[in-house]
Amino acid sequence: MKILVFGATGSQQFSIIGEAKKKDAEVIAATSSENSFEKLAQAGATPILANMNDADKMLEITKGVDAIAFMIPVSLPNPFDGLQYAKNVIDAAKANEVNKIVWNTSGWLESQKIGSPVDDVKLDVYEYLKNSGMDYVIIQPTIYMENMMGPFCAPFITNEKKLAYPTPEAMPIGWIASRDVSAFVVEAIYNVALKSDAFKISGLDNLRGNDLAEQFSQGVKEEIAYYPQKPQEFGDILKPMVGEAGASSVAAYYESLQNATEYPPKFNAQMNEVLEKLPVQMTSLAEWARENREYFFKG
Template structure:
């Protein structure tokens, strides 16, 4: 099995390398920078230089590939470029007879367009993929535990014993580890019965803010309290990484949550049904925090 992975230098797709190697796959990781080559090699992948904006290069690198693990790059300066990037990969996969494409959507898809370019373009990608004729599986994860490692959260844990996140305390979330998402992607590749499927996946615990802090505290063996961060504070910290427009867009989303009387669902109570088709050993929040304790707690 030859698996081509896009986005493997980032936390969302990086673990696909190890999960694929475990199954005996040859993993090829596409990256736009040679600076990532060493990291990808050490993880067990063969790195290749490629840019999603180049359709000819997509045709070259998808030759002889059995499956593709794809995602649209996060925080594109122009979110609508994501559709063209996806088309370049899907068209190349179809031309070269790739057996299956697994798309990690980096969040649950909306049921209809909501006026947010970042979300709306994903619905166009979904339609294009479904109509492509390629076998596919769409993996829609909830919020990643790894988000807590970001500069808007981790320093608060380290310096102030506060778990900062711009979500109201009362909102429940089924946080999921990126390693688990990668395992779902690889299981979907190897399950030949899945040819046109979409799975909304979440962690197995539906946690409010204080529950999240409690589980995290158990993992790191330190008392950490939940801090519902103001969206503007979050956006200001995010700005240097994603630019002003990107940060403002994300902050506006979290602002809408602060004002909401009913929160969107971020938990799938029927995960047991998905786990029957895609057997993945799930990671609890406490376990994840324990594994990453040294990242947050400086002795």
């Protein structure tokens, strides 16, 4: 099995390499920077320089590939460009008779457009993929545990022993490890019965803020309290990474949650049904925190 992975330099897709290698797959990892070559090669992939906005390059690198694991690049200056990026990959896959595409949507898809470019473009990609004639599986994860490693959260844990996140304490979330999401992607590639399927996936525990902090505390063996971060504070920290417009959009979303009487679902209570089709050994929040303790507390 030859698998082409997009986005493997980032935390959301990197673990696909290891999960695919467990099944003796040959992994090719597309990256837009040669600086990533060493990291990808050490993980067991063959790195290749390619940008999803180059349709000709997509045709070139998808030749002889059995399956593609892709996601829309994060933090595009114009999120709507994501549709053309996806079209280039899907069109090339179809032209070269790739067997299957598995798309990590980096969040649950909305039921309809909501005026957020990042979310709305995903619905356009979904329609294009669905109508492409390709076999596909869509993996929709909730919020990644790895988000806690971000600069809006990790320094608070390390310096103040506070788990900072801009969601209200009362809002439950089924946090999921990126390694588990990657395992779902690989299982979806290998399950030949799945041809036009979509799965909303989450962790197995639906944790409110204080529950999250308690689980994290158990893992790192430190007393950590939940800190419902102000959306503006979160946005200011995010600004250097995603730009002012992107940070403002994200901050506005979290501001709406602060005032909500009903929270959007971030947990799939039927994960047992998903696991029947995609058998993955799930990671608990406490287990993840224990494995990553040194990231937050040196020594």
